[in-house]
Amino acid sequence: MNFCWVIHPNSIFNKSRRTPDSALSELKSLASAINLKIYEANIINISNIKPGTFFGKGKIDELNQNLQKNKIENCIIIINSNISPIQQRNLEKILKTKVLDRTALILEIFGARATTKEGALQVELAHISWQKTRLVRSWTHLERQRGGRGFLGGPGELQIELDRRHITSRIKKIKKELEKVRNIRELQRNKRKKLYPLVSLIGYTNSGKSSLFNKITGSKEFVKNMVFATLDPKHRIVNISRYNNFILSDTVGFINDLPTELIESFKSTLDEILYADIIVHVRDISHEDYNSQNEDVISIVREIFSLDNNEMPENYFEVINKIDKVNIVDRNIKASSNKIYLSAKTGEGIDNFKNIINRHLLK
Ligand SMILES: Nc1nc2c(ncn2[C@@H]2O[C@H](COP(=O)(O)OP(=O)(O)OP(=O)(O)O)[C@@H](O)[C@H]2O)c(=O)[nH]1
Numbered sequence: 290m291n292f293c294w295v296i297h298p299n300s301i302f303n304k305s306r307r308t309p310d311s312a313l314s315e316l317k318s319l320a321s322a323i324n325l326k327i328y329e330a331n332i333i334n335i336s337n338i339k340p341g342t343f344f345g346k347g348k349i350d351e352l353n354q355n356l357q358k359n360k361i362e363n364c365i366i367i368i369n370s371n372i373s374p375i376q377q378r379n380l381e382k383i384l385k386t387k388v389l390d391r392t393a394l395i396l397e398i399f400g401a402r403a404t405t406k407e408g409a410l411q412v413e414l415a416h417i418s419w420q421k422t423r424l425v426r427s428w429t430h431l432e433r434q435r436g437g438r439g440f441l442g443g444p445g446e447l448q449i450e451l452d453r454r455h456i457t458s459r460i461k462k463i464k465k466e467l468e469k470v471r472n473i474r475e476l477q478r479n480k481r482k483k484l485y486p487l488v489s490l491i492g493y494t495n496s497g498k499s500s501l502f503n504k505i506t507g508s509k510e511f512v513k514n515m516v517f518a519t520l521d522p523k524h525r526i527v528n529i530s531r532y533n534n535f536i537l538s539d540t541v542g543f544i545n546d547l548p549t550e551l552i553e554s555f556k557s558t559l560d561e562i563l564y565a566d567i568i569v570h571v572r573d574i575s576h577e578d579y580n581s582q583n584e585d586v587i588s589i590v591r592e593i594f595s596l597d598n599n600e601m602p603e604n605y606f607e608v609i610n611k612i613d614k615v616n617i618v619d620r621n622i623k624a625s626s627n628k629i630y631l632s633a634k635t636g637e638g639i640d641n642f643k644n645i646i647n648r649h650l651l652k
């Protein structure tokens with residue numbers, strides 16, 4: 290098992306909705322999701338980002354000394370931000386180890402999780418689209434460096450151009466293959482839709498979507514206290530009343546700062562939500578970022594539906610999950626027909642959830 294050192298760079302000027310501590314603990318859970326062992330985890334306050342090395346010399350020396358003193362080899366440095374290819378290369382050179390940024394880490398996790406052909410294609414598309422933007426960036430950097438020495442030649446230039454062409458043709462190929470898979474999915478979706486209405490579970494990663502899915506359908510989908518446990522959507526028919534069946538779908542979780550390449554590549558998976566008759570947003574009330582996670586999910590939903598701020602799809606429901614972990618006295622008062630308190634673990638509130646869905650589907 291590889292060690293990693295996770296760092297949350299806390300910009301002292303840019304105030305985020307999350308505390309630095311919770312950002313760091315999310316980063317730790319992301320690293321653990323690909324079996325990395327945490328060697329160190331820090332918050333580093335930064336006032337400005339160095340274009341060449343991201344951190345200043347003092348901080349880099351500290352990191353270096355720590356790694357050398359404790360003879361930690363091959364310790365992956367993970368930085369909870371986006372770093373440029375040049376910063377990455379320089380840091381890797383100085384620290385003599387691999388450096389990943391947040392997007393690279395999330396792409397790694399998705400890569401490790403992909404089991405279906407569609408999942409694997411989507412992840413590869415996201416990965417190489419991301420790589421392509423990084424090639425372009427270092428290309429402009431090289432151009433700037435060459436300055437007055439003319440524009441022709443230079444081995445770097447040729448290599449980048451070759452890489453770029455290779456990536457572009459691979460992207461084309463994957464998109465074509467995805468199109469095929471997408472058509473099949475569309476057919477399946479239409480077939481299912483003709484049969485029964487679709488209820489989609491969405492929400493922040495680790496909020497309990499798969500737990501709720503299992504509780505309702507009696508399935509045994511992978512549930513773990515781990516981010517991005519689910520990647521590929523799952524469907525099951527649920528019989529809720531004598532007159533009513535529906536299809537429940539479990540989907541990939543969302544996260545703050547989801548790389549745009551991933552949203553793009555997972556369009557067909559996210560389309561699930563567009564086709565749903567009911568969208569159920571599963572929220573973890575016990576999480577310290579309960580409110581900011583809500584904002585993250587809602588903004589992705591709005592993006593998928595092309596809605597303005599303040600607008601929400603009409604068929605949107607909220608499940609306030611994990612009530613067994615907190616004390617909420619007035620949940621009956623707060624509950625409404627579009628907001629259901631429950632525990633996917635103990636089963637409390639599940640019948641109420643089914644009744645509300647049933648009533649809505651019979652409307
Ligand atoms: N105490 C408690 N724990 C819960 C409840 N629901 C889910 N969990 C736990 O929360 C963790 C995440 O649950 P999952 O069902 O895998 O969450 P998910 O939303 O499917 O996560 P991803 O697939 O990663 O997006 C697991 O450790 C579950 O056991 C609940 O109602 N109460």
Ligand SMILES: [Mg+2]
Nearest residue numbers: 498499518519
């Ligand atoms: Mg899941």
